[in-house]
Amino acid sequence: MVNALMQSFTEAERCCLQERLLSLLAARARYATQGDSASLSIEYAQALLDGIVYALQVHLRCHALPVHTLLSQPLPALYDDALCTLQALLERARALYLHACATAPVFANRALHDTLRGIEGFLGRYDYRLFPQDSHCTLDYPLCLPQDAALQGVERILAYLQAFCMENAFLQHFSAETLNKLLNAACPDAQNMIFNLYECAAAQAMGCVIAQGDLRTLTLDSAQRTRLQRLAILDLPALRARMQAASQQCAAQLHLASPDEQLYLQRAADALCFRLHAALRHGTAQHIFL
């Protein structure tokens, strides 16, 4: 983490920043030990240093500040500001978590509910003052679109919750009965399996748009499923274009108001293309369009 930060500086600047960081680390070590210990294990000190660097990087990112601010401003003051930034992010994550719980599908998927419980625990014990880079939280429930693996700390949870809430917003356009029927058809043990509910519903919704099925109930009859087989004649670029168009039609028909939700659906459609293309090449898309 520190090495990545240092790459933006010249050799002389690196030395200066290193001294500033170590001086700040000494202050944080005093805070961490409450003055009870003059020395620390290297692992603990390294974790503290990583925490300082993470906090500063998040602050610079959030306020679009140039990286050289680390040299031009007093570091302790900048670090105090960084802690305020982290606190604000944590508050946002907490608010988003409540929203996520309120809008989560009622479908009893174990991974989904375990993940929400895990996030609650994380938000309760997250120590943004000492180890803000920690993101020890099991996010078993997979999202439709993978998260940036480089994200750490509260930023990781925040990104997860934002995507999760967008998925929930989409799923809320369908009744619980519709979703139960679809998800149980999609997966033999849907309550215990680790799979994404949104991906399943979004694929079916786009299938309904393409084959003119019933979007509200997410149902396709056998004639409509046969029509979807005709997508096999399309090559990958044409299939992507068709799926993109379907995602836009789907967003319009469901009245997805938020541009983020529309974009998420488009990206989900794009991600689905490769799976769909492979499935159609092997003769059937019956596991995608149910």
Added chain:
Amino acid sequence: MTELSLLSALSAPAFEAEFAACNRITEPFGLTLSKADRAALLNRREQALRDTGRVEFSGGIFQKLVYAFCDSPYLAQQHYADTLGVLLSLFYAFKSDLEDEMTDNDLLEAMRDIFDHRAQGSLAYLADITLSDLCRLPSHDDCRNARGEEEDTLW
């Protein structure tokens, strides 16, 4: 880890500054450190920190160590510097083995108590004591509890 390796260099001046203060404290007990002793102790400290995988951010511990042991009946000028060196190494080793469950002051107190009584000034005895022995002072309940030990019957 390269940033942290600079720490001993950064804290060395603070450590150096402690020596002058320490001599003023120990002179009434007939104990002083020469310049050569200081250099040797500084090296010993760096080696001990390296060996135990620790870093120190500022001075302070050497002065505390001297305060804790200067009136021990088992310290004499002819082996004063060597004894301090060993005590310093043992301090970091215990600190590391205890996984920081004991504060600096408590650990020094426990070391001094054992050194003066059970060890009768023997550094070899002190080096061989168990972590449980270190936590046996009545004031070290926190450490004992953290290590999951029962109340001691010896005290």
